[in-house]
Amino acid sequence: MQLIIKDLNKTYSNGVQALKDISLTINQGMFGLLGPNGAGKSSLMRTISTLQEADSGSIMLGDINVLTQKEEVRKTLGYLPQEFGVYPKIDAVTLLNHLAVLKGITDKKERKAVVEALLHKTNLWAAREKNLGGYSGGMKQRFGIAQALLANPKLIIVDEPTAGLDPAERNRFLNLLSELGENTIVILSTHIVEDVKELCTDMAIINKGQVLYKGSPLDAIAEVEGKVWKKRITKAELEEYRKNFNIISERLIAGRPEISVLSDQSPDASFERVAADLEDVYFTHIFGSQQTAVNS
Amino acid sequence: MLKEIFRFELSYRKNRAANYIYFGIVFLMSFAIVASPLVSVGGAIGQIKPNSPFVISGLTMALSYVLMMIASAIMGVAIVRDFDHNTEAILFSTPMKKIDYLLGRFGGSFIVLILIFSGIWMGLMTGYSLGKVVPWETDWKEKEMLPFHAWHFFQPFLFYTVSNLFIMGSLFFMSGALGRKTIVIYTQGIVLLVLSSLADTFLGNLESKEMAALLDPFGSRTFDFITQYWTPSEKNTLLVPLEGVMLYNRLIWMGVAVAALIGTYYGFSFNVVRNSLIKRKAVPVKGIVQPDAVVIPAVKQVINLNTHIRQFIQLSVFYFKMVIKEIPFLAIVIVGMLFLFLSATQLNQLYGTNSYPTTYSVIELLGGFTLFFLIIAIFYSGELVWKEREVKFNLINDAMPMPSFIGLVSKFTGLIIIYVLLILVLIFCGIIIQVSYGYFKFELALYFRSLYTGTLAFLALYTLLAIFIQVLVNNKFLGFALCIVFFILRSVLGQLGLEHNLWRFASGGLGTFSDMNAYGHYVTPFNWYQLYWFAFSIILFSVAVVFSVRGSEAVMNMRWKAGKLRLNRAMVIFMITTFSVFIFAGAYIYYNTTVLNTFTKSDDQEDQQEEYEKTLKKYEFIAQPKITEANLKVDIYPYDRNFTAEGYFWLKNKTNSPIQDIHIQNSPDDNITIGYLKFDREATIKEKHEDFNYFVYELAQPLAAGDSVKMSFKTSFLTKGFQQGGGNSSIVFNGTFFNNQFFPSLGYNENFELGDDDERKKRKMKPKERMLERNDPRGLQQSLFGDDADHIRFEMVVSTAGDQIAIAPGYLQKEWKEGDRKFFHYKMDAPMCNFYSIVSARYAVKRDKWNEVNLEIYYHPGHEYNLDKMMQGMKDALTYYTNNFSPYQYRQARIMEFPRYSSFAQSFANTIPFSEGIGFIAKVDDPEKDIDYVYYVTAHEMAHQWWGHQVMEAGVKGNAMLSESMSQYAALMVLKHKFAPEMMERYLKYELDRYLRGRAFERKKEQPLELVEGQGYIHYQKASLIFYALQDYIGEDSVNAAFRRYNKEWRFKDAPYPTSADLLKHIKKATPDSLQYLIHDMFETITLFENKTDSVSSRELAKDKFEVTLKVSSEKLRADSTGTETNLPLNDWIDIGIYTKTKASKDSLVYLKKHKITKKENTFKIMVKDKPRKAGIDPMHKLIDRHSDDNTKIVVSKK
Incomplete structure (x- = not known):
């Protein structure tokens, strides 16, 4: 099964164009959607999750037309929105069980088993009888993950799932996603490059509603391999460097800026060539080059 | 700091469109109410001019009361806003002082509130001045207006609206600040509404009227209380002054308001997280399994009709439980029950006497809960429609594999379960009320038959409607406001010319129940109307399903784009079927009401009456x-x-x-x-x-x-x-x-003529004389x-x-x-x-x-x-x-x-x-x-x-004095010989109240008793008082003798028939010369007294010898037919009475004697044997006195 997105466009009523001719083909396995805040990741994911209309274009999930056969999509969908809340006066078991019924898990025993397994899996077992209103951000996020995995979804869409998780939880969650098996499409949006690097076989980088890159993370890294140069400078020099070099990222290390520059040759001797990283790819696409959207 | 916060609040509000909308609503409502036929809601009928100070004040008060919802929206959110928008953490960590924050927000919002409500006087003024040019009210030019007087608009606004706004504003502000939730504000509004309607219930009860007037938080019952006896001429000239009960009422509630603000200051905390009142114990954790070791089991996902039914049941129960766990819901229910039990203390009262709590009277009493039901229906329809979006669970919920209609249908069903259970609780309450009266004939079948048909259907219809409104306008607060607008519109449909029940949403109720005839012939139309309105509401509901927001799209054309997909074959067939049912039921009702029977609009009816008079009056x-x-x-x-x-x-x-x-x-x-x-x-x-x-x-x-x-x-x-x-x-x-x-x-039957003078004026017809003159020979030839x-x-x-x-x-x-x-x-x-x-x-x-x-x-x-x-x-x-x-x-x-x-x-x-x-x-x-x-x-x-039967009187002015008044007197005498004097006193007090209220609503002119023209408050109530006083003054035997002679003279005679003059002739004969003035005062004119005891003291001169000193004042007034009064010189015999306390601690008269009063201020020294307790002038209320409570005073002992 493939998810094929073609020429998807969406402009909000306030005039913001959230999606510009997005075309992507997503295979089974983990697919990473990388982009800064406001890039259109959530809009795209909501559209795939049947929760938003598109102005034009098409989305096909196998034979299902996602934009019109919403019911069919929802049967196989597990969705974790970027920002969500819960009914405050209900505990986790009750709500998860409730959602399991809505998901069509009609067998009571099965329902119980899957609810318990998910609560264990998301490490919420101890807090399962606590009202959700009292959950911390991380706990709530884990609850969101649990509900997305109810009823063995074939299409899992998780929007910024690792936001708010501590490193241990994040690891556990990423492991969980990777366990979900080969015959599932998992779309993971994030602005954390690490997430994608560790998990995804395929990815796309989008910004301002446009796809800037699509392919495998390894290919992406290969593209910039040997072209990333780093140098530690002083703050005073920063302006100067910005003018003269194609800086793709700047960061502070122990209070002093370190800049990365994309260049086929060594910009000058003071730069040191470093092994390319997915992050460099990301910054390259977002800030570094004047590259426009890749055409499909 | 304070100034900045205050200024910030003002500028924040200035940019909010909502405030302008509120002002628009206030202004337009005020304008429309005046420049439309609805002005009569303010009491502008008969002799009372449309722009009389009474009408303007009444409208000002009513409008500020009806629009109080706006006050809750403005004042409540002043603080809650920060919590809703999650800005509290940022704000509270700034170095501003609590007092500045609270006062600034309060002050700013309050000023905005006053500005919004200024729409009232602006709207009223505009309405009165443009009334004559608006195209829809053609008879405006005919209306007699008083000259414009700005103070008549400002006085009620300043004294009553602004104080109300302050009171309500403070309370809403407090509940918002301390409750930190919008819903707490609404709940409080409901509690206030209940307090006010309780006041209403008790205002009907003579003995607790004044208390009710004191306690109404809105002051509108106070207004009613003060103006209850105002005659048309007073209503045309007077404003309610800020004194007496009104002043106390305002002071009490202003006090409450200030206390609320102080309470807010002390209760409000800048802490973002509050300590929970109840600390939960930590649950011991057991059976923790390492997450990695867990395998998520494979499950069978079945999506078919059965699943959808399961989903529907699951969600319905889920929403049902959600609502009943809400504290405000419980508060509304408890307050409603309290209201019922309090009302149950005065079941079907007539003259302060209760009725047996038969099941139907208890069901009618339970009808008092309808208001609470409606609040629940409208409020929780809104809450449930918005629930997922409010807690931000909507995206998860909306991605669940279920058809779109299930969400709304189960919300509706959840509410229906609530109604069904609440009705059961109500029935239980009803039975408790019956038991508490020692009544054990519970007709359970009747309870079920009434409440689970009419009441439940009514609620279901309004719930469907409210859901429709909420979904379509897609703004919770606007939805609530529209529901209220809908109610108002529905109640004035008749005036707008849409009189047929087919227009009135949820019309065709079950009608009056009678033990004799049960629901009788009302059942058939009830069923048809229910079918009609349910079909209608289900169509609305289906539209709501199509347009309901699922996912993140809120713009109408996007909702339609998503909604089109929901219009599958089944849905379209369902909607067409429902529509056919709607048309069919409507047609059947139409056929019954206007083809089989004649349906006449009131205008057409009046046209016909006018035509009748024009064509046939010549034959009268x-x-x-x-x-x-x-x-x-x-x-x-x-x-x-x-x-x-x-x-x-x-x-x-x-x-x-x-x-x-x-x-x-x-x-x-x-x-x-x-x-x-x-x-x-x-x-x-x-x-x-x-x-x-x-x-x-x-x-x-x-x-x-x-x-x-x-x-x-x-x-x-x-x-x-x-x-x-x-x-x-x-x-x-x-x-x-x-x-x-x-x-x-x-x-010719002159009863078929148009009787309403306002209506006649519109049609350029002369005012209708209610009866023929007393000496009209044509009248003397016909009997009553x-x-x-x-x-x-x-x-x-x-x-x-x-x-x-x-x-x-x-x-x-x-x-x-x-x-x-x-x-x-x-x-x-x-x-x-x-x-x-x-x-x-x-x-x-x-x-x-x-x-x-x-x-x-x-x-x-x-x-x-x-x-x-x-x-x-x-x-x-x-x-x-x-x-x-x-x-x-x-x-x-x-x-x-x-x-x-x-x-x-x-x-x-x-x-x-x-x-x-x-x-x-x-x-x-x-x-x-x-x-x-x-x-x-x-x-x-x-x-x-x-x-009436032995002696038929002539059909002329004063006729009812000869049938109704004489029968009142006769019955009073039977009563007097059967019951204690205290009961007579109590009865007459009711009669006095009803007479005074009756004359306040006189539409044409108040007549003296001898010329009464079908005015019940005169020939029943005033007559009771007058004849009772007459027999007290001249003696029962003398009155009876006069009646006997009159009877003898006229018994069983054909025309010509006697008039009131013929009876008065005999009464005069039976009255001593010294009291002849009474006949003139009582029968021939409208005479009122202001008797008052200023002080009473007593001195014990010796054992069993007390000297009582009374300082009393008296005024005698004569009123004309509009109620304009002039003072008369005093030369009257009036009772002075002194009471002592008996062993059974009851008041008992030890002295009662008529004294001749010739001037306003009088002092009496009277010796009595028993220790006096209270004393005064006209203590038994024999004379007509508008302030009968001040006639006696408790005696002060002096050494």
Whole structure:
């Protein structure tokens, strides 16, 4: 099964164009959607999750037309929105069980088993009888993950799932996603490059509603391999460097800026060539080059 | 800092569109209410001018009350806003002071609130000035306006609206700041509303009126209380001053408001997280499994119809549980219950006396919960529609595999489960109320039949509507506001010309329940209307399903794009089917109400009345023969609601010249068809006015003076289908009661004319005189029963269904059965008046005898409670009237119960139909305290056998003084000899209150008693007071003697008939010279007193010797017909009374004597033997006094 997105466009009523001719083909396995805040990741994911209309274009999930056969999509969908809340006066078991019924898990025993397994899996077992209103951000996020995995979804869409998780939880969650098996499409949006690097076989980088890159993370890294140069400078020099070099990222290390520059040759001797990283790819696409959207 | 916060608040509000919308609403409502026919809601009727200060104040108060929701929106959110937008953490960590924050926010919001509500006076002023140019109110130019007076607009606004805004604003501000949730604010609003409606309940009760006026948080009952006795002329000139009860009320609530603000200051904390009041124990954790070791089991996902049913049930129960866990919900329910129990302390009160808590009265009482039901319906429809989006769970929920309609349908169902359970709770409350009254006849079936049909259907309809509104406008608050606007619109549809019930949402209620007739014929239309409105609401609901927001799209065209996909085959077929049902039910109702029956809009009705008067008024006094005999056979078919009447009248020419044309006015009732009408000699129809059912027959041979003609006719009353508004309630399954108005009558009937002067003015017709002048010779020729007859011979055979008894005036000659029908032959052996009733029902009979007179009560089995009282009432009345007036003219007296569609009793010759609602279920607990109105009404109706039947009076001004007032007096005397004086005092206090309120609502002109023109508050209430005082002044025997002489002079006479002057002649004769002034004060003019005790002190001179010093003041006033008063010099005898306390700690008079009062301020020194407790002037309220509470004062002891 493939998810094929073609020429998807969406402009909000306030005039913001959230999606510009997005075309992507997503295979089974983990697919990473990388982009800064406001890039259109959530809009795209909501559209795939049947929760938003598109102005034009098409989305096909196998034979299902996602934009019109919403019911069919929802049967196989597990969705974790970027920002969500819960009914405050209900505990986790009750709500998860409730959602399991809505998901069509009609067998009571099965329902119980899957609810318990998910609560264990998301490490919420101890807090399962606590009202959700009292959950911390991380706990709530884990609850969101649990509900997305109810009823063995074939299409899992998780929007910024690792936001708010501590490193241990994040690891556990990423492991969980990777366990979900080969015959599932998992779309993971994030602005954390690490997430994608560790998990995804395929990815796309989008910004301002446009796809800037699509392919495998390894290919992406290969593209910039040997072209990333780093140098530690002083703050005073920063302006100067910005003018003269194609800086793709700047960061502070122990209070002093370190800049990365994309260049086929060594910009000058003071730069040191470093092994390319997915992050460099990301910054390259977002800030570094004047590259426009890749055409499909 | 304070200034900045204040300024910030103002500028923040300045940019919010909502505030301008609110102002727009306030302004437009105020404008529309004035510049439309609705101005009458402010009381602008009759003599009260549309822009009188009373109307302006009333409107200002009513508007600020109705629009209080806006105050909650403005003041409540002043603080909650920060919590809703999650800005509290940022704000509270800044170095501002709590007092600055709170005061700044409060002040800023309050100013905005006042500005918004200024829309009231601006709207009213604009309305009054543009009223004459608006195109829809063409009769504005006809309206008489008072000159513009700005203070009349500002005074009520400044004194009452602004104070109300401050009070409500502070409370809303507090609940918002301390509750930190919007819902807490709404709940509080509801509690205030309840307080105010409680005040309303108790305002009806005479004894607690003032308390209610003090406690109403909105002050509008206070306004009602203060103005309750204002005459039209006062309403046209006075503003309610900020003093007395009004001042105290405002001070109390301002105090509450200030306390609320102080409480807010101390209770408000800048901490973002509050300590929970209840600390939960940590649950010990066990059975933790390493997450990695867990394998998520594979599950079977089944999505089919069964799953959808499961989902539906799951969600319905889920939403149901969600609502019942809400604290505000519980608060509303508890407050509602409290309201019920409090109201239950005054069940169906009449004169302060309760009724038995029969199941239907308790169901009516439970109807008081409807308001709370509606609040729940509208409020929680909104809450549930918005629930997921509010807690931001919507995206997860919306991605669940279920059809879109399930969400809304289960929200609806969740609410329905709540209603079903709440109704069960209500029934339980009802039973508790019944038990608490010691009443154990619980009719559970009736509870279920009433509440689970009418009430539940009503709630379901409004819930569907509210969900529709919420979904379509997609803004919760606007949704609530629209629901309220919808209510207002619905209530004024009639005035907008949409009178048919097909326009009025959720119309066609179950009607009045009667123990006798159950829901009777109301059931069929009820079912059809429910079908119609449910189909309608389900269509709306389906539209809501299509447009409901699923996912993140909120823009209408996107919702339509998503919604189109939901319009699958099944949905479209469903909608078309529902629409067909809607059309079909509507057509069926239309066919019944306007094709089978006639539906007349009130305008058309008035057109017809106008036309009738214009065409036929010329015949009003044309010479006609009089009916001298009625001999009829009436067949009643109660279960078809039909009857036929066939027989003849003898008409006699009592004039001195021959009569050629006979004018026949048939009943205008739609159901009446005339089978034939013929004379025993040749006659042709000369004029036909089919529209008015008016025919002029020309006799071939004129009817010579003194000659008679026999007129035979057959008329049928046929019920076809059902009518708008429930149809006739006279001919019903069980409890038929009608009179001869359905039979042909002679000549023009001025009762059919338009009576409302405002309406007549619009049509450029002269104001209608209510009655003929007292000396009008044409009036003297006709009795109060009309000009068709003097006395008649009467005979009637009535037949009815086999299980019923039918009764008409006269004595039963014979009774027999034919097939499944019963026949009764009645004949009166002496001439009687031309006014007779026919009743038929499944009766039980109680019989007794008084001397040779047979007494019978025909009652509904189960209504035995007060039969003994009625029987005793008949006997005592017969005894008193026979001894003091004249012998009883019949050998029989009968009381017949009829259904409570009307609440009166009426006297016909030897028969008294008596409503189920006004005595049969009265509960007189304490004969010392409760006014026994059953006994009283019986005595009053018995008295009519003398005053009305023995002596018929002329149909001119003052006539009711000779029937109603004399009967009031007679009954009062029976009462006086039976009960303690304290009860008489209590009764008269009710009469005084009702008289004073009655005159406040006089539409034309208040008449003195001797010229009363059909004004109940005068010929009943004022007459009670006056005749009671008269017998106190001149003696009971003297009054009785006058009555006796009057009776002797006029008894059983045909025309000419007596007038009030003829009675007054005898009363004057019986009055000593020194008191002749009373006749002028009481009967010939409107005279009022302001008696007041300023101080009372006493000194114990010796043992058992007390000197009481009273300082009293008196004023005597004369009012004209509009209520304008002028002072009169005093020269009156007025009671001075002193009370002591008996051992049973009751007040007992130790001194009561009339003193001549000749000046305003008077001091009396009076010696008494017992220790005085209270004393005063006119302590028993014999004189008409608008402030009767200040007549006595507690005695202060002095050394």
